Amino acid sequence: MMNSFWWGHYGAQNRGINWMSWEKLAMHKNDGGMGFKHLSTFNLDMPSKQGWRILTSPNTLIAKMYKGKYFPNCEFFDSSPGHNPTFVWTSICNSKFILRVGCRWRIGDGNNIPLWNENWLVDALPLKPINNIDLTYSGLMVSDLMENDSKEWNVHRISAMFDQPSAARILATPLYPSVTDDRRLWRGESKGEYSVKSAYRICVQKLIDTSHMRVNGNWNLVWDIKAPPKIKNLIWRICRRCLPTHVRLRDKGVECTQVVSNAVNNNNNAQDIIFHILQQLSKDDSAEWKAVRIVASYPDSKTQEPSARKWRKPMAERVKCNIDASFPANSDQVCIDICIRDEHSAFILAKTEWLNPKSEVHIGEALSLLSALDWVYELQLGHVDFELDSKKVIDGFHSSAKDLF
Structure with a gap:
């Protein structure tokens, strides 16, 4: 029904031609699909969210009720549906595998x-x-x-x-x-909290094998085009041969007349059509294209290369602490470099510190900021501006929500 709705036109009475199965449409956009939801899989993610709440908030009333009725002598992951379970508890038990895969402990x-x-x-x-x-x-x-x-x-x-x-x-x-x-975290989100979106990805990977249906290629080139969605949809249909060309209509058993435009005559396929259209557009815009090339090659063009960002000194009566974390390929440690300068750009102090073991980039950058904060606090330098090159760490520092990773 959903497939017919997607391919249909002019109301619900016209089912249209199903150019592609729903299984292929529901593949991720990076694999050549449209990213639609598998409803049966999506329906498992909703009760698993309730399971996550039972797992991470055992002192809530609903968690105590489920534990007292269904798993009083064991842990949540060791529980079973039991005798005469409710539909909700059965659904939670059926979705526990998502939680097993998606959660991990923060030590x-x-x-x-x-x-x-x-x-x-x-x-x-x-x-x-x-x-x-x-x-x-x-x-x-x-x-x-x-x-x-x-x-x-x-x-x-x-x-x-x-x-x-x-x-x-x-x-x-x-x-x-x-x-x-010790706390359980959801590995699919940087905040460590469960989300249906990331749980759906895990569920699809575990339950649905799409390896034989994937179409290799950089599909982001299509979806990142700065164009209206209908244009992206058209390009996707062309790439997936989902247009009513003469060849595709004949494959579907549809008889069509030979009196068609030059673009689709002679049994042309979708690629031939788009090349024909681009050829016509290129002829119409040839003068404009030549003008653009002339301007681009002009030696006094005003186009400038982006300049490197310069270091800016702090305001009066303040100092600036520059922080950087590096990850040498031949070492299992994280190298932290900290440099402090005053309002006149004069050097005050600097140090290098090594952390073991090597961690992910954003974690290493966050640890470098923590080390700099501790050091500056010990030095009692007063008002300090901190500067580092990790946007993720900076956004997390200013965010009101805690990043549990």
């Missing part, structure tokens, strides 16, 4: 994170213990892999329990002393 003290069968590493891949590991390790928490007197990994214990790749992944996971509470 605080590690006392609430089970070591096994939980996503607490960034890559969410399972850990591989060594073959002779004791079965008594099954009840361990992530905190058991840390040092007792500091928030650092216990390298000896980790190396004794896991194979080399798993141990390297654990040791590459940063631990931040400022983060003290």
Whole structure:
């Protein structure tokens, strides 16, 4: 019905010609589809949002009610529909796989994170213990892999329990002393909160195999065109051979007369039509095109290259702290450079600091800002302007919402 509505014209009575199946239309735009929703898949994302609330807010009234009725003696992920469940609870149970894939732990003290069968590493891949590991390790928490007197990994214990790749992944996971509470995060959003949009992407990847229907190519060239949506839609239809050309109509078993315009005569396909139209347009606009080329080649053209942004000194009685984080390819650490200058551009202080382990770019930039804030606070410099080149960190710093990553 939805496919007929999309391809139909002139009211609901005209079903039109279904040039493409709904499965192909529902593919992501980057794969050659239109990005429409699979309703059956989308309907799983809504109850999984309720499951996320039960998982992350266990003290709410509805979470306590579900736990008391359906999983009083186990955790949410270990629960089952049970006897005579409600439709809502059945739907939540059917969508739990989305939460398993999409959520992970933010490591605080590690006392609430089970070591096994939980996503607490960034890559969410399972850990591989060594073959002779004791079965008594099954009840361990992530905190058991840390040092007792500091928030650092216990390298000896980790190396004794896991194979080399798993141990390297654990040791590459940063631990931040400022983060003290364990909390579940949604990996699909930078804020760490569940969203139906990101859950839908996970659900499609798990349930629907579109690898055999994808059309390779940079489809962003079509969707990023600065043109009205109907023009983008037309170009997409041309690329996907969804126009009523003579060849395509004949493929659909539609008889059409040979008395057609020159553009679509002689069994032309969609590509021939668009090339014909472009050829006509190029002839009409040839004079304008030549004029543009002449202006572009003129040596005294006023077109200027964008100038590099210059450093600006701070206002009176203030200092400026410039911060930069670099990620050397031959190192497993993040290099932080901090430079402080006064209102006359005179050098005051500078330092370089190395952080271990290497992290993602925006995390490294955020840590460099945190290090600079601590250092400036210790120096008691008064009014300070901070300058760095990470827009994501700057926006997150000024945002009222917390970025849980």
